[in-house]
Amino acid sequence: MVKAYEIAHRAMRFTCRFGGMLGIALGVIVTAAHADDAPFVKLAPVTAGASQLERVFFGKVVARATVDLAFQVSGQIVELSLDEGAAVSKGSALARMDLEPFELALEQAQANEDQARRTVERFEKLAGSSVAETNLEDARTTMTIADVALRDAQRNLEHATLVAPFDGIVASRLVPNFSTVTAGTPIVRLHDLSELRIEIDVPETLFQRAGQDPNVVFTAQFPASDRSFPLEVREYNAETAEIGQTYSITLGMPLPEDLIVLPGSSVEVTAVLQTGGQSLEVPTSAVVIGNDNETYVMVFGPTGASRGTVTRTPITIEPTNRGTAQVVEGLSDGQEIVVSGASALADGTAVRRFIGFGD
Known part of the structure; x- marks a missing residue:
């Protein structure tokens, strides 16, 4: 009985000692783990x-000028074969009316002018009498009127052909071929793309510095290209927009040779302001x-x-x-x-x- 009690007592003492040692060991492990918990x-x-401020604006491409071209005479169009979007050069024919009526009018005006000139020459040979002098003055007046009519007929014949006033792109045809139109009726809409223009709206603070401060630099980036193109300020709109208290600025750049950019296209404009310092x-x-x-x-x-x-x-x-x-x-x-x-x-x-x- 005593031996059994001693055996049990020794077992409890061993368990306590081992448990204490195990606790200390676990504490050391946990402490070490916590020490490495820092992420x-x-x-x-x-x-x-370099100190600089940047702003990005979304702009719209516009033509340098957009013109609705019209004949200055009335008549029937017989040639209008332009393709919309086609490039045209300055002086090239865009449309032509039936020229026969204008050619006949020119022939008649030429004949009238020739007749008036011969009449003047005849009366000049009879100069000296009062009757001849009076007739001579009337003949000279008639010749002047005939000369004006001749020049007017020549002008009408020239204006029966519609020509491009600048290099550009045909935006749209406004009437069909073989239409009979009166003078002033728009025939073709033409975009002047000798220089690309971009319109953006900017806040007042930037508007006051754009174009005057050399530290403000504008660049454009188009959706179809990763390149940036330098821009120059061309025009200002001195009136604010109805919403947002912004001003419209028109920027310009040469037309890219390897990139098709048409009026109405979207463009991202970056304005960089070098403020100086770091x-x-x-x-x-x-x-x-x-x-x-x-x-x-x-x-x-x-x-x-x-x-x-x-x-x-x-x-x-x-x-x-x-x-x-x-x-x-x-x-x-x-x-x-x-x-x-x-x-x-x-x-x-x-x-x-x-x-x-x-x-």
Whole structure:
């Protein structure tokens, strides 16, 4: 009986000792595990660059001029074979009326002018009598009228052919062929594309500087091309839009040789304002918008070689078209920020610097 009691007592003492040692061991393991719970974060320094502000506007391509061309005489159109969208050169024939009535009128005017000239010559030979002098003056007046009629007939014949006043593109035919039209009836709509024009609406602050400040640079990018084309300010609309308090600016550029751009096409216009000095930029992936709509980043503060804590730091930014955000306020050059997963971190979280999978 005593031996059984001693055996049981020794077993309890062993269990207590082993349990204590196991508890200590587990505590060490848990403590070590907690020490490595700090998440890895990817960091990047805040960099300084040339200070500039960018704005992107969506514009519309317009022709330098759009003109509805018309005959200055009445008649029947017998030639109108233009294709809409076709390019035409200055002076080329766009449409032609039936020329026979105008040619006959010219022949008649020429005959009348010849007859009036012969009459004047006859009376000049009879000069000297009062009757001859009176008839001579009347004949000279008749000849002047005949000469005017001749020039008018010549002009009408010339205007029976509609010609392009500039190099351009046929936007549309406004009447069918063989139509009988009166003078002034629009026949063809023509776009002047000797220079491409782009219209955008800009805020008042940019309107006041555009075209006068050399630090404001405009470029255009079309949907069918990745290239950027420099623009120059051509015109201003001095009246504001009814909505938005914006002003219309017309920009110009040469017509691209290897790109088809027609009036009405959409275009993205970037306005870059060089403000001088230095600006700070951060990756857009580092910027977080909180539930309170506050924009912030997580700034890394080192506490060791590869460890540290993060601090939620509110910032004010301006977007750029380079995949970065320009920091107006809140950061300093050289600070390190979390560039990935910052939204999952809380203020004061302990973190470890992510160096690479091989380290």
